[in-house]
Amino acid sequence: IAGITQAPTSQILAAGRRMTLRCTQDMRHNAMYWYRQDLGLGLRLIHYSNTAGTTGKGEVPDGYSVSRANTDDFPLTLASAVPSQTSVYFCASSETSGGANTGELFFGEGSRLTVL
Amino acid sequence: GQNIDQPTEMTATEGAIVQINCTYQTSGFNGLFWYQQHAGEAPTFLSYNVLDGLEEKGRFSSFLSRSKGYSYLLLKELQMKDSASYLCAVLDSNYQLIWGAGTKLIIKP
Numbered sequence: 617i618a619g620i621t622q623a624p625t626s627q628i629l630a631a632g633r634r635m636t637l638r639c640t641q642d643m644r645h646n647a648m649y650w651y652r653q654d655l656g657l658g659l660r661l662i663h664y665s666n667t668a669g670t671t672g673k674g675e676v677p678d679g680y681s682v683s684r685a686n687t688d689d690f691p692l693t694l695a696s697a698v699p700s701q702t703s704v705y706f707c708a709s710s711e712t713s714g715g716a717n718t719g720e721l722f723f724g725e726g727s728r729l730t731v732l
Numbered sequence: 733g734q735n736i737d738q739p740t741e742m743t744a745t746e747g748a749i750v751q752i753n754c755t756y757q758t759s760g761f762n763g764l765f766w767y768q769q770h771a772g773e774a775p776t777f778l779s780y781n782v783l784d785g786l787e788e789k790g791r792f793s794s795f796l797s798r799s800k801g802y803s804y805l806l807l808k809e810l811q812m813k814d815s816a817s818y819l820c821a822v823l824d825s826n827y828q829l830i831w832g833a834g835t836k837l838i839i840k841p
Contacts, residue, residue, distance in 0.1 A: 721829070
């Protein structure tokens, strides 16, 4: 089934540990995104990539890093997890038009991360 | 700053009609989107408006007024499966989506 796969779906992590959330898409979309979603707040963009080999910072990038070595994969790394990073993380992708996001995003099922 | 406002929660009756409003103030405008998100699931795309007016798609319609910075999502013939959060988002001048916090819609029998 075409779409976006995230792993793990759920994880409990001790503060200070390093964690990588994996994201793979098979739709050949140029653009990919990482969001976090917290109760009462909208989706907040962490990092994005408009095409393989490039990345950009979103609204809340601190404490997170990403890489885009190829079109399909877009991992998100927490170098040293803190409790405020407890959240649901969504990876998404979209087609681009003239290099720009079209706005129609396809989301993975989410990764629920708890940092203790 | 950029801001998207929508009601936190709404309640409606099965079979009825409900209108979910969204107002926005963003740096630039390249389209307004509505997404549906069932509890514990990922958001899914519902509709897109870039020109003023009404876009109809089955039981769901979305309206846009760019001069007023206003949109609404209209859901007709409500079904229990329509219980979900509805997210309003605007594509700004940098082609980044700015998201509202979402409206939780509760459908009662």
